[in-house]
Amino acid sequence: MNRLCGPIGVNGIIPDSISDASQLIILDLGSNSFSGPIPTTLGNLRNLRQLILHSNKLTRDSSTQELSFLSSLTRLILSNNPLNGTLPVSIGNFSALERFLVDNCSIKGSIPNEVWSLSDLATLSLEDNELTGSVPTAIGQMRMLQVLHLDSTAPFQTILEGEIPNEGSFANLSAGSFLGNSKLCGAPQFQVLPCKASTRQGLKRSVSKPIIYILSAIVLTVLVLELIFLLFRSQKKKSKPLDKEDMPALSTWRRISYQELGHATSGFDESCLLGKGGFGSVYKGKLLDGMIIAVKVFHLQVQRALRIFNDESLVLEYLATGSLEKWLHSHNHFLDVLQRLNILIDVASALEYLHHGYGTLIVHCDLKPNNILLGEGMVACVGDFGIAKLLGEQDSMTQTHTFATIGCMAPEYGLEGIVSARGDVYSFGILMMESFTRKKPTDNMFYLIQ
Incomplete structure (x- = not known):
């Protein structure tokens, strides 16, 4: 068994014995009424890739330190739990983390710098907490970041301050990521107050705008x-075929075995599914050499697919930007x-x-x-x-x-x-x-x- 999804409406505590399922890849116990601390024994599930515990009544003790051993974790979803406390620096140990959702968890204090060192992080949601401090400039260096929520729906709940970086992945974020943070400043696209600058800097900006328009x-x-x-x-x-000597040389395409594709996608597990179309399904995988790929597996029972495609799958470069x-x-x-x-x-x-x-x-x-x-x-x-x-x-x-x-x-x-x-x-x-x-x-x- 590599996937465990609990029924909706269950209460009580999460049993320590759940760690006996050592081959678990996905553990989804979200939208229940579980209470008590997150079991420290979950740190024994070394193959776990997705831990989904949102919308419960879970609290936190030293469990985050134990969970830091889950180095293969790609999704950690803890939203809507009264975790309290601060974000621990041990979060930096989740080196493979792609989605981290801890919104509405009564988190206090500043955001540790270790969060910004997660190079594969694409989605980060910290909204509706009691965060303070400034937005570090290092956040602009997160190349994979696509979705960021530091906003707040309650007045005076999240009080971040300082300048919002306008470089790297931040250049493509919108104002929705920072709603409710009145002390932030930055570019007009974020709909916050402009940062204070010297007269010379202001003159440079006023001159640069017409140049950009031109x-x-x-x-x-x-x-x-x-x-x-x-x-x-x-x-x-007119459509004229090129001579063979004029045609660009074709690359030598790498041939990948079915066994290697199965290993890269965890046996074409649903957790790796990116999407489905009329001709097939697309899975995200990671080859033995570390290359991230997208595998399109065709539905060969579709008559049109049989007529059009010679192979059962295509292996393409994975473009994470979307x-x-x-x-x-x-x-x-x-x-x-x-x-x-x-x-x-x-x-x-x-x-x-x-x-x-x-x-x-x-x-x-x-x-x-x-x-x-x-x-x-x-x-x-x-x-x-x-x-x-x-x-x-x-x-x-x-x-x-x-x-x-x-x-x-x-x-x-x-x-x-x-x-x-x-x-x-x-x-x-x-x-x-x-x-x-x-x-x-x-x-x-x-x-x-x-």
Whole structure:
């Protein structure tokens, strides 16, 4: 047994004997009425990856010191428990921690620096506690951080002060992470008071703003001109296969055995599941050499999958930053204008490669924010070629019965199933509109009155 989920509504104390299940990977006892201290014997579950104890009546003694031996723990969810006390420095021992939720736990005092040393931490929720002190500058160096909650819904509950860093992962956070902290200061995107600065610094800021606006306009103009050039070239240039000597050399792809994939994903356990789609499921895994991967396992019982794919799975690089969809339409994330421009330029370059990089034209057919994945440094990658089409030398368009996303596809694709490179360009235009307005193409503001 590697997963234990308790029934809802159970009360009493958590028995020490639970540590006898030494092979446990997931322990979920959330949303119950357990009381008393968290058992110190949980520290014996060395294979445990997820410990979920939220919404109980648990308290804390020396248990956190014992739990620090759980070096494989990726999720620690303790929200809505009267833990009291301060956050211990031993939290820094959770070196693999990705999600740490300890909101509404009556935690007092300052946030220990050891929290900011958790390099894999992507989600940190400390809201609705009684925290004090300042936000350390080291927090801006957390490259994987995507969601941060230091906000408070009760007056005078969380009293943090100082300047909010505006670098690293912090540059993409929004005001929702800091609500209720009136003593914080920082950039306008956080909706807090500006930090006090000298007259000279203020002059630099006032001069830099027009420069940023001018540079943004120049970059946007260059991007539009590049798109016009690509459109013009795609109309004039006939589909001509490249000579073998002109074609770029293909990489030697690494072959990974099924056994290695099973070990990397804990036997394709549900705890590693990233999501499901029409053609298969995607799992997160870690290879023996430490490389983080995303494994797409196809549903071979689906007739369309049998016709399209030759292999049962694809192993891809895992991009932890997430999709453009998440960054555009989540209140916990923020992209400035230059970041959006750079992402769109990356996507335009990828489309140019698909349409003109090889002798065979590749039409993506489903270009949308959810299929734009972001890597380190916000570098954009075009993914999910589930319904992509290959067009031969004599074909500039073809018909298909597989439809893309409503609102993102060209009219001829939606009405007649006709796909072409022009359809991808149309979808890219919709992507540009959605990126700068942060409105989905199905939003009422884009409907024309006929």
